[in-house]
Amino acid sequence: MENEAVAMALYEKGWCIIDDFISEDFRKELLQEQQEILAHGQFRHAGIGKGDDFKIKPEIRSDKVSWMDYHLLTPLQSWYWEMMEELRMAINQRCFLGLRSFEAHFAMYPPGSFYLRHLDQFQDVKYRVVTVILYLNDHWDDDDGGALRMYFPGENGEETSVDVYPQGGRLVVFLSGEIPHEVLLTKKERVSITGWFRDIEY
Ligand SMILES: O=C(O)CCC(=O)C(=O)O
Numbered sequence: 001m002e003n004e005a006v007a008m009a010l011y012e013k014g015w016c017i018i019d020d021f022i023s024e025d026f027r028k029e030l031l032q033e034q035q036e037i038l039a040h041g042q043f044r045h046a047g048i049g050k051g052d053d054f055k056i057k058p059e060i061r062s063d064k065v066s067w068m069d070y071h072l073l074t075p076l077q078s079w080y081w082e083m084m085e086e087l088r089m090a091i092n093q094r095c096f097l098g099l100r101s102f103e104a105h106f107a108m109y110p111p112g113s114f115y116l117r118h119l120d121q122f123q124d125v126k127y128r129v130v131t132v133i134l135y136l137n138d139h140w141d142d143d144d145g146g147a148l149r150m151y152f153p154g155e156n157g158e159e160t161s162v163d164v165y166p167q168g169g170r171l172v173v174f175l176s177g178e179i180p181h182e183v184l185l186t187k188k189e190r191v192s193i194t195g196w197f198r199d200i201e202y
């Protein structure tokens with residue numbers, strides 16, 4: 001049911017937020033797995049761009065990521081993948097976006113890190129169509145910073161913005177090519193799974 005609500009919101013306004021998208025138990029398990037991967041040093045500095053354009057630019061983004069390998073998913077990751085598969089189908093049914101595959105990474109923003117304003121579609125390869133972010137944090141105060149700030153066209157050509165705090169269990173979904181966004185400086189370690197539905201095959 002929830003998936004249809006996401007699809008409807010995406011169709012009508014291009015984005016939505018769902019709190020408690022996953023159970024607390026599942027969130028804690030995913031967080032623990034993420035912490036283990038982190039402890040094993042399997043996180044890398046995130047970059048920007050694709051292929052030959054790929055660059056690590058800490059002045060633009062200073063998070064670290066660990067990509068999920070579609071062929072080597074852990075049981076927990078497979079479970080999340082399944083949930084995303086159902087969401088993908090619900091979105092396709094309502095929005096006709098022709099979404100065909102999913103990619104995702106764990107992300108960790110250390111204290112002091114951020115990601116400047118950007119669009120999730122690459123300049124030349126535009127296969128990322130819908131962005132899906134799930135926050136895994138135990139708890140979050142507004143004072144901790146680290147909001148996701150999304151920008152929208154407002155009245156008279158002016159821009160409006162919405163700040164979303166990374167509360168654990170919260171899912172944010174938006175059109176990758178249409179909604180510029182940034183991650184404001186976080187004062188606390190900030191953890192999430194960022195994924196994209198794509199219009200290409202695996
Ligand atoms: O974690 C977030 O809230 C957004 C991350 C993001 O914009 C990205 O990874 O492209």
Ligand SMILES: [Fe+2]
Binds near residue numbers: 118119181
């Ligand atoms: Fe992004």
